[in-house]
Structure formats: C-alpha cells, structure tokens
Amino acid sequence: MSFWLIEAAYLVASALFILSLHWMNDPKSARRGVLAGVAAMTLAILGTFLNPGIVNWGWIAGAVALGFLIGVPLSWVPLTAVPQRTAVSHAFGGLAAGLVGTAKFYLWQDTPAELTAFRTFAIVAEVILGFLTFTGSLMAAGKLQEVKWIPQRPVTYPLQNVSNIGLLLLAFACGIALVFQPVSLAWLFPLIVALALAFGVLLIIPIGGADMPTVISLLNSYAGLAAVAMGFVLDNKLLVIAGALDGSSGLILSIIMCRAMNRSFTNVLFGAFGQVQQKAGAAETRTAKRETPEGAAQVLEMASQVVIVPGYGMAVAQAQQRVRELYDELTKRRIEVKFAIHPVAGRMPGHMNVLLAEADIPYDKLIEMDDINPEMPQTDVVLVIGANDVVNPAARHDKASPIYGMPIIEADKARLCLAIKRSMNPGFAGIENELYFSDRTYMLFGDAKAVVGDLVKQLQGGSGAH
C-alpha cells in the first residue's frame, strides 16, 4: 500500500513543481508558484517518510531542525547579497548529492548485484557533478562576497585549461573503470571524489568575479543534473523530474546572460574575462562635462519624458529608495518617468527589477530594453544611475571592443544624458565609455545614493508649493 501512496505523492509533487515554475510567467501568479513549490516539497518529504524501514527519526529531526536554523537566517540576506546566497545554496545542494551518492556506493558494496553498470555510472556522474558543484559554488560565493583570500581577478597560468579538462577526464576515466569493476576497484572512488572537489576549485580560479552570475546559473544546472543522477541511482522519478526542471532553468538563464553579454560559454568559462580591467581604467585623457545637482534638477524639471537607466552602481550604492523619491518628485510634476531595464544590468538577471520593486516602484514602469530603445530619440533626458557597459555605444560600432555586438540601451540617442557615477572608472567590462564624453552628456560625480539624494532635495526645495 505504502508504495502506491508514495508514488501518488510523488506524482502530485511533480505536477506541482511544474506548475510552480509555470506560474512564474507573470508577477500576478508568481506567489502562487511559490506556494505550489512549497506544497510539492512537503508532499515529497511526507511521501518519503512513508518508506518502510525509516527508523532514525532522531537523526532526521535533528538534521531538519539544523536546516531550519541555518536556512531561516540565510533568507534574510540583503538583496545585494542574493548572488552569494544562491551560490552557497548550490554548494549545499551539490554536497547533498555527492554525499548521498557516496553513501549509496558504499552501501551497495555488500550487495554488488545492485551495482548495475547503469547505476554505477549514475553514481559516478552524481558524485562528480555534486562535489564539483560544492567546491565550485563555494569559490564563486567567495569571489562575489569579495573574501580577502580569494583573488577577485581571474588567476591564470600556462596550460591551465588543458590541465583542468585533463583532471575532469581523469575523474571520468576512473568512473568508467568503476563501472566495470565496481567492487574490486572500489578504491578508485575516493580518488574520483578528490578530483571532483579539486576541479570545482580550479574551474573557478580563472574566472573573473563579475562573470560569477553566469557561472552560478551554470552551477545551478549542474546541481539539477546531480539531482537527476541521484534519481537514476535511487530509481526515483520525482528526483529526475525536479532535477531536470532545475537543470534546464539554470541552463536557460546562463544562455540569456551570455547572449545579453554577446559572449559564448567557452569565453565565459575559459576566457579569463576581465583581466584587462586595471589597464583600461588607467588610460584616461579626454575630459567629460560635469554638472551640479542644482543644474541637473533644473534640467529634469523642464523635461516632459525622463528615462532612468539603473545599473550595478545603483545596487552597490543601495540607492533604490532615493531613486523612488526622485520618481515621486518627477511624477508629481506630471513628468513621465520610465525605467529602462537591461537584461544584464547589475550582477544577476533581473537584478534591477528586484531592487526597484523593493523600492515600491510599480512594475509597469520597468520597461525592457527592446521596448524602450525605440522611444529614446523622443526622450528629453536620460538619467544613467551607476550603469556603464549596458549604455556603452561602442557595443554598436567598435568592432575592437570586447562588448561589441552586445545589445545596449541607447542612452546616447536621447536629447540629453545625465550620468551618475563616482569617477571615470570603467565598469565590469573594463572599457571606457564614449557616452560619457559625448557633448550631450553631463556627469554627476559621486556615490549614487548621495547624488540622487541631492537631486531629490533640490526638487523638493524647488517645489515647496506642493
């Protein structure tokens, strides 16, 4: 009987997981999606509890409690730390998969009949994926958190890629050997684990901190595939389904990011992107026009349509609240304010949307790049807040530029452009931005939060009447 109950629970859970992702297609139904996910996960867990032979309730209770103890605080992180948190979670996911695989392997040593070629292969895949996700994600989290002893910039050395790939191949070679001699060659297993752990670290070292978001989504899909492999090991369809959903989602997100950056996976993974950063930042000669908050405020007051282009800088400066106030001041004056959202503005997909949503800006004001660009020529003022690469016209014409071909928000087409940043330093791509030297652009130097704050003050002063 319990068999059928469990299968039924898993079946419903699978459907709910699918619906959960499906409902994310619209902010209106998104929270229902989360509910569906929670329900599915609960069903999956309760179903599993029905398994005959589950006895160590103490251990389970303890582990679950521990999970809550770590999990709840982990969900309080500030939004800017979301990428790190995600990375850490992937690490946990990978660890879990790896450990389960390891446990199964050693359990089945006593009943070799269970270790079919198919299963052994699955175990090997699960363990390699799991453990490389574990260390890889930890490294990624470290780089994003800018931990001291983890170098931000890509670290490269001769034959790096060759040796990394070699390592992975070696691990799989051992795996294949195990497939044929799962018992007599069991000593290979720890070696595989070690290789996977090492590969995870080495994979990340040559990748620049700013490429981490892409890497994280890739690790996301690895974590998913690890779950799939676990499903193959345990003959569990629910694991396969949820894992596959996860894997494809991670894959698609990273593809979206690569496209929006006009870069290939190989380039992200092995390109050691972002080494040049320092050099580029230095070579600086031409001068840009500056503007004072007073002047900028007046310009904004005179405009009838304003487009705000937020970028990573707004996230770093935590300026979203001030931006909201600015939005209110301008709309109060019947000025039409829209936000131009570049798919890879910030450091993770949809980064800007969450920040602005946090600041209570209605999401129908957040316009996607392709929809806003046609309006740019009719726009009076574009206000760039801590964005750089995503508004760099070089992407359109300068074949030499590393971001050539990356679709951008065409701030340069607007009648006038105000840009808030702390210096003339380049952004993530490490290249200078001619937009800031155009004679229609005025720079407002300073921390985004402070500058926007000044603008708001100016406007409030100006509109004492209201």
Next chain:
Amino acid sequence: MSFWLIEAAYLVASALFILSLHWMNDPKSARRGVLAGVAAMTLAILGTFLNPGIVNWGWIAGAVALGFLIGVPLSWVPLTAVPQRTAVSHAFGGLAAGLVGTAKFYLWQDTPAELTAFRTFAIVAEVILGFLTFTGSLMAAGKLQEVKWIPQRPVTYPLQNVSNIGLLLLAFACGIALVFQPVSLAWLFPLIVALALAFGVLLIIPIGGADMPTVISLLNSYAGLAAVAMGFVLDNKLLVIAGALDGSSGLILSIIMCRAMNRSFTNVLFGAFGQVQQKAGAAETRTAKRETPEGAAQVLEMASQVVIVPGYGMAVAQAQQRVRELYDELTKRRIEVKFAIHPVAGRMPGHMNVLLAEADIPYDKLIEMDDINPEMPQTDVVLVIGANDVVNPAARHDKASPIYGMPIIEADKARLCLAIKRSMNPGFAGIENELYFSDRTYMLFGDAKAVVGDLVKQLQGGSGAH
C-alpha cells in the same frame, strides 16, 4: 541488445514527435515539423520490427501495402472534405486501438497472471474509447459528408441524454467487474465492445451537423487517449507519449472552438444545437439593400483600404481562386487589401487560412480577429464573402441570441459593407443577421464564386489600361 535498440528508437521518436508539434508554431518551420513526425513514425515502426518473435512478415507486408493503397488516395481529398477525412481517420484510429485491446485481452486469457487489475482496467478503457471513437467518427463523417441516410439535424427523443450516459456507465460497470474477475467473467467483454459501439452512434445522433468539427476534435483526443491506454496495456512509453500529445491537442482545439462560439462542451454534446435552423430561416420580413457587381466594383475601386471577411460560403462555393484574382486587381490599384480571419469561420479551425493559402495569398495578409477589429472604423469597405454568424452584431448586444457573447469581426463598424451570399437565409447558428439590414450594407446575391468572378471582370474591364 534488441531491447536497448528498441528503447533508444522509441526515445528518439518521442523527442521527434514533440519537436514535430513544436515546429508547427510557425509556418516557416511547419514543414520541418512534418518531417520530424515522419522520421519519428518511421523510427517507431522500425524499432518495433526489432521485437524478437515478430514472424508474420507476410501479414505485416500485406497490411502495410493495404494501408498505402487506402491512405494515398485519401490524402487527395479536396480541402473542403478535410473534416470528413479527419473523422474517417479517427474512426480507423479508434478501430485499431479497439482491436489491439481485444486481441490482448483474449491472448492473456491463457496466462491470467498477466491480466493484472491495472492492465485489465487499461484494456477496458482502451476498448471502450477505441470502439466509441470508431462508430462515433463514422457517424460524424457521415453527417459532414451529408450522407442521405444519416439525418443532418439533431435527432432527439425523451430521456436521450440519460439513456446515453446510462449506457456508458453500464459499459464501465462491466469493465470494473472484469477487473476483478478477468477470466471467469470474460463473457462480459463482447458486451462491453457492443455497448461502446452503440454509444458512439447514440452520442452523435443528437448533435447537429455543423457542430461536427468540435465533436471531431473531441474524438481526436479520445483516439489519443485510446493510444495512451494501449500504452498502459503494452507497457509502452512511446504509445503513452504520442497518445498524450494527441489527446491534449484535440482537447485544446475543441476548447478553442467552443470559446470562439461562446459555448460549453455540455452545450455542444447535449445541447442538440441547430434544431431551430429551419424556423429562424423562415421568419423574414425586412428588406435589405441590393447592389450590382458593377456598382460594387466602383465602390471597391474608390476605396483605399478594403477588408475581406471570408466565411463558410467561400469554402462551399470554392471561390478562393476568384478571391485571389480580386485581391490582385485591387492591390494592382494600390488598394490595401487585408483578410479578417475569424477563428471559427468555416467549418474547422483555420479553415479559411488553408483555403486562402491554397489560392496563394501571402499569409501576412491573413489577420486574426483581435488584430483587425481595431482597424475596422478606419476601413472604407468590408467585403463579406459567404460569412454570416462571425459578423453578426447580435453577438455583441442581443442577450437573447444563441450566439450572444461570441467574439465577432466587427464588419458593421466599417464605413461601408458589401455582403455576398445567395439569399437572406441564416448561417450555421440559424439566426438572422441585422448587419444585412443596416443602411450601410449592400447585398450582392448569388453564388460566391460567380459574384466575385463578376467583380473581377468589372475591375479588369475598368482597368484595361493595365
């Protein structure tokens, strides 16, 4: 080994079937979709041939040859006969499913262990679905083909629905009994088959000929579900997958049709819709304005934007070629011609699109209802060719009308309307159409093909210069 080859073939086939439907999302890739479908089917068949124990190659060859003999001519039917052809195919599909189920049931009588409750249940489902689809589709085809001895109009008698449902329930009751006593109660099996066959006929009798398209797509999904059941019987995933794809497609198409007619399934299946037809046709008093082809041709020549609304009448009259010539004449004069396509114009979904495509009209001129309606007020002339219900304004305001709430093409909003039909008779819904009495509407009475032909002659005469 063969086991794995077969499974591999089936796996690839499943993927190809999915892609086949996926590629139908765009006319550009649609033919690739067909290729994928053919490839998948070929793989499935070849894979099955690998089954150990397939010996009667003679029988197989014969049956396959016969299939080609019937199938190839069946694919030459004129486009107007497509609904009938589809119905006939569903009949074949249902028959095949039913026969396989029957064969399996009697084969397993010798090895009762094989007749698990699960399988017996699946067999019963397969046989009932299969055979009711068989007779039901034949009836539907007959009604569409307007075969003499099958009454077009819904035939009703007291307690009809009750008795029909009762019949179905009885069949299932026998099925449940079989589940528990698959061998000792085997004599119930022929009874189930008979009941299913009878139900198929009785299901269609009360449904009007014009509702057949909806019924056909429903039967389509039944055929799919029968294949799914067969999959459960034979432990064959490919059958389950292809069947499920088919089932959901049929379901969605019938839902689309019901929505576009603003009717419910129950209303279609048990509503005995279309009885009123005769009555309504009679009650006719008001007179409509007539127009001659000459006059109409002049009106068209003066227009700058013309929208053509084709309907079932164009299909019946096979007027699409003439319409194409009209289109050419008008565009020659730099008049912008668009076609307004109602989702249920004609007698099957997408009917008009195929006819006009057959007449070589580029598909970017075929505009969906929702996209064309906003343009109507700016339209100089709307030319309605054999359409009626889909342009009946009563759907908007007359709560009493049977089509109230059905979305329509708002021909009445255009500056001027020309309507081609043979008489003032009503259309499928059997209700009169006030559009034809509006003072902005001019009727062109006659067979669509003839009238449009006249229009073309007029225009060619007028534009001898070209």
Next chain:
Amino acid sequence: MSAASLLAAAPAEAAAHGAGPAESTSLLFVFLLATFIGLGVVTRVSRLLHTPLMSLTNAISAIAVVGSIVIAGQDHPPLITFLGAVALAASMTNIVSGFLITDRMLRMFRRPGEEKRR
C-alpha cells in the same frame, strides 16, 4: 473505490510478471509529463495552421501502429493475427494519409514574396 482496489490489487501481481508496479507508475509519470508538454506545445501552434495541426496529430495518433505490429507479427492464432493485421492496415492508412495531406496543406502557405513551394 474501484481505483483504490486497483492499487491494492496490483502489487500482489507484481511478482507474477515482468512489469512490476514501479513500471506501471512510470507510465503514469510519463503520461503526466507528456500531457503537460502537449498542452504547452499545442497552445503555441500558430492559428494559421490549426487545420494542418488537426491532420498532423491525426497521423501521430496512428502510433497505435506499434501495438498493431506486435499483435499481427507475433505467432498467434490466426484470428488474433487477423485482428492485428486489420489494426495495422487502419493505422498505416492514417499515417500515410495524415502526413501526406498535412504536407500538402503546408506547401500552400506562402511567405510574402516567396514562390509557392512544391
């Protein structure tokens, strides 16, 4: 009630033959997933192509051919073989006519400017 007893019944049988209960539940999962895919894919089929879609799915539903071949092909009493052969012929008819007519219709759809496809 029937369902429940079904479930109860099956595991008992499980041992008796090849396909254990696990196998039959796999089929349920496959059914669930395939249905999700079907709904997702078909809702995105271009409205232009609903008629060809009908005949395409019609051809696809002829997948019953797989079952028919097994029945007709294996060494069974002649009556059974005959049933199988009829089923096979019927399915083949659908496959052939279904794909042919779908392609015939699709060939008619002409992109602006583009020549009609043969």
Next chain:
Amino acid sequence: MSAASLLAAAPAEAAAHGAGPAESTSLLFVFLLATFIGLGVVTRVSRLLHTPLMSLTNAISAIAVVGSIVIAGQDHPPLITFLGAVALAASMTNIVSGFLITDRMLRMFRRPGEEKRR
C-alpha cells in the same frame, strides 16, 4: 564505447534486483520529457522575475532531500547515517531559505496602484 558496454551490461543484471532495465529506460524517458517541460516553462518566465526564479529553482533542486532522508533514516552503519544526516541538513537549508527568500522578493513586486503585499 562506454555507453554501448553499459547497455550491454545492464540487462544481465536485470534479473538480479527489483528495477529491471525497463525501469531504468523509463527514467530516461522521464528525464527527456521533464527537460522539454523545463525548457518550455522557463523560457516563458517573466524577465521581471529572473532573480526570484533563480532562488525558486534553487529551492526545487533541494529535492535531493528525498534521497537524503532515505539514507539518513534507514538502519545503516553510523557513518552512512551521518553522511545522510549532513545531506539532509544541507537540503533542508536550501528548501527553507530558497522558498523564504523567493517569497520575500515576490512580495516586493507591486502592481500599479496596488498596495505592497505583506
């Protein structure tokens, strides 16, 4: 080469234990279908919600909890149980934090006019 030998090897084992080859191929079918669904569903996720999507899938991938419970819960040598417990704790962490943070983010998205959701 490895794949082929894999396939060859498995059926032999089949008899030896519960899950026959049919079962393992079912998993392949399930994987194929689920991947199709995943690709279809995720590509239609609103761009607005890509960040919440990341944390949601993150929580979903913690489905590994199922495997962890089995390992940790069954009567095994203490070391195995310990591994299982660690895995379980890790998965639970992801489930809890993943869903909580996703919901926290989604609560922020405010429809025009509508009050912020609590």
